Amino acid sequence: MYKDAIVTFSVNEVIEHLTGLIQQAIQETGLYQDVIELEKPREATHGDYASNIALKLAKALRKPPRELAERILQAMPASSWVAKTEVAGAGFINFYLHAQIWPQLVPVILQQKQEYGKNSSGKEQSILVEFVSANPTGPLHVGHGRGAAYGASLANILDANGYRVWREYYVNDAGRQMDILALSTWLRYLECCGERIDFPPNAYQGTYVREMAEAIYAQHARQYWHDPANFMPVSLSAHTDADAHLDALIGSAKELLAVDYVYFHQFALNEQLADCRQDLAEFGVQFDQWFSEQTLFDSGLVQRTLNMLDEQGHLYSQDGAIWFRSTHFGDEKDRVVQRENGLFTYFASDIAYHLYKLERGFDRLIDVWGADHHGYIPRVKGALKAIGCDAERLTVALVQFAVLYRNGQKAAMSTRSGEFVTLRELRAEVGNDAARFFYVLRKSDQHLDFDLDLAKSQSNDNPVYYIQYAHARICSVLDQWGGDTALLLNAEAGLLSSEHEINLLKTLADYPQTVSAAARELAPHLVAYALKEVAAAFHACYNAEQFLLEDALLREARLAMILATRTVLANGLTLLGISCPTYL
RNA sequence: GCGCUCGUAGCUCAGUUGGAUAGAGUAUCGGUUUCCGAAGCCGAGGGUCACAGGUUCGAUUCCUGUCGAGCGCACCA
Known part of the structure; x- marks a missing residue:
């Protein structure tokens, strides 16, 4: 029975438990609130979790929030997990948990290993992530690199959330x-x-x-x-x-x-395609399919798609060209699908491509585009609506281009002129790991200032090493210990109680929430930031506590803790496509 | 001109259904190793969250306007 409790322990459970307490208290006091929110306060002095329930209720009931908070607290049942509650600030209810609940997490992580942090919220839904899709007309440059790092990490994250992910590269080989x-x-x-x-x-x-x-x-x-x-x-x-x-x-x-x-x-x-494929493979980016635009023409799908639009009366001729009436679907102007010279536009085949994606049975589509294509979204979604598809199934994730700086000046980037820094050059200079991490450390819709000189001359200052160093340090300690890590599953984790230890365990506990938030928001950078937190908590703990102690019980408890830490670091780094070196 | 995305510490950036005293790295300054890896740790200074209104118990977050930046406004992809 105790064993079962250990295996299912998670932050989710803690949160559900606390919201349950609030729910009971509310019913007890005869109040009503459908949604109960629980948040992690920024300040540690505000407890482990806090609820603003009294503030929410105050408006409807026209009562002072602190008074409501007191009433709710009075009615709240006792819990073995909760050490202390209090009313604070404008009317927050703060929960302080017994520190001793956190060590329960250690055997959970040691048991789940690479599964720790994953969830099944995607319910096996199939999701197609299309990314990079650069024209095969030259080497990939650093702008493509960001889309590659973002898309690959995002796909991994969705996979970890229980989606069936298909990674696809659209090859514009027909234009x-x-x-x-x-x-x-x-x-x-x-x-x-x-x-x-x-x-x-x-x-x-x-x-x-x-x-x-x-x-x-x-x-x-x-x-x-x-x-x-x-x-x-x-x-x-x-x-x-x-x-x-x-x-x-x-x-x-x-x-x-x-x-x-x-x-x-x-x-x-x-x-060019071979070069691109090799470049991306070396960058740790793999695709399930390289989808040829030409095949859409060869199979007649483009023509069939246009026929569908025509039958619905969404096409018209003007100035010798054929237009799609996209203004009826939210676009700011109509768009040409077949030019005066008889050639189809890129847009025409792109409609067919998106239709075909849906026809292949994917529940959801994610397109990763450069942000300069944002004006293109209404016409693609409009076209999907026009042929009777649910445009909501398509999400376009825009990735801002990386702006390069060289010698303090913006570097020109044009494929045509040949003046660009290639992804390959960047990888050679700063390494795959640093490049992958640097790319996803920023929110994808933010401009990325990529200072080449800094990246090249001071690559050791790259934050990725901070995380990898924590991983390597743990490997080193475990190596010096020399024992069988499998035995650490039975360690007395309950002996962990110092401030640094508890703090570290809390960051490990937060990790699964980060993975699910990253999927929900299509935001790999959340994983990167969470890993920095874990590494920071570990480094602090490392400097405060000794691991290789005489006391066998405490030694094994702490080794179990850092083994769990290494597991979380490795799981997160893997999602981001970054290696986990055992030494630096 | 119109549209989209933005504006947070000297610099680069977090801050997500609106919450308490706005955080981290870097840079600057000061500590820290007879001890498991000092690529580490601990501390200090550094802010009108572009600006002005509005919504409300509460706004960096939502709305409007102004200023500023990037991108887009093809019978290119």
Whole structure:
């Protein structure tokens, strides 16, 4: 019986117990309040938990809150968990718990191990998290890195909350940007052939394009050569529209190369996708599926989606294009789905993509987008509504771009110009762990100032080491002890009673609530902050108490406590995709 | 011009159904190791929560306005 009590002990239980006490007291006094709130006071001097119930009731009853609080307290049944109650401040009821309830948590954590902190609130609902989804037209940069770190951590957190999570990367392999990349590669290839090319300024400038061209030239020599005079008769002049010029070049390339154009297109796509995949894998970011935009066209789904919209009367023609009447669904203007030249817009395939996500049976969709796409939300949700889907099932999580600072100045970031810091460079400089942690330490919708010089020169000051150091310290102590950690499950945790010990145990007790809050708010940064709290409580305890004592009972109790601490640190770091080193 | 997101300590940021004396890191200053890892711990100073109104027992939090910042307003993705 005692054993059962141990196994189920949690903060949830404590909170339910306390709200139950309040509930009983309220009924006893003949009052009524449907929702009973319990909060953790900021100040330790305000108890372990506090209720504002009297303040809430005061308004309706037109009585002084302190007087109501006193009445409620009088009627409250006694509890073996509660050491003291008091009325404080404007009319708060503060609860002070017996410190001895917290050590009960230690064997719970030691038993649950990597399961500690998880819950089943997701009820096996399936949820698709789409993130990164950068165009495969060049290396990932540090802005993509933030979306990757956020999305991957979020997916892990949702998984820990009992959702069935599907991680997906949407590959934009069908659009104009890919054509520009294919063209860029071919032009660089012609340079390899010895031609002098007037390389368009709005084509991809990065050195990786040259590298692809060189690889193709090394393998196929002049097989794809064509005389530039045949397709670049006039260079770009002031009165020419740059985009039109680029499109004309793409058209010429397709005409001259014919099927060989597909080779360049595919080569560039495969190359960049492979690079991207490897980069993310090294960053600890894995996907269940890389979803090709092209397949939406090949399967006819885009056309079918537009037909659905058309049948409902949501499409119309104007100026030679076909428009979706998104203004009927909350958007500020109507949007083109098929251009005058017959090509579908990105929006058209995106509607099809979102429809298909729902058709695949996912209960919920989360899109992780760069915050610069926020204006895009109303039209996607509007389109879902228009084809009869529940747009509420889609949540768009916006991630602000990381703003880079180099030499105290904002660093330019443009894929086209090739002036950007890649994710790979960042990882090499500060390490995967520091990068992952730094990315999710901020609320995702906040701008992130990423000082490269600071990150590079003082990577040891990164807060991730504070947490990893706590983990390593524990490993070190347990290692010096040398005993069998499995035996610590039977330790007399009840011997833990010092202020530092209790404080540490409370941070461990809070961890499951953090995991569920992080899922509810789609906020991995909550986990990062909670881990800092755990580490801080541990470091303080470490400096105040000795672990490797002569007294076997107390020694094992404390070792059990730090083993539990290590478990929580490891569980949290794992959610954030950060390693748990045994030494630093 | 319109829309979205923001404005918290010198700096970078937490603070979530509105709660008590607004917190942490960093930087600055002062302590701390014959002892399990000092990448640690303990302490000090540092604030008109951009500004002005409003809602109420109570506002950093909700509403309105002003100022300031970023982003968006394509037959690009």
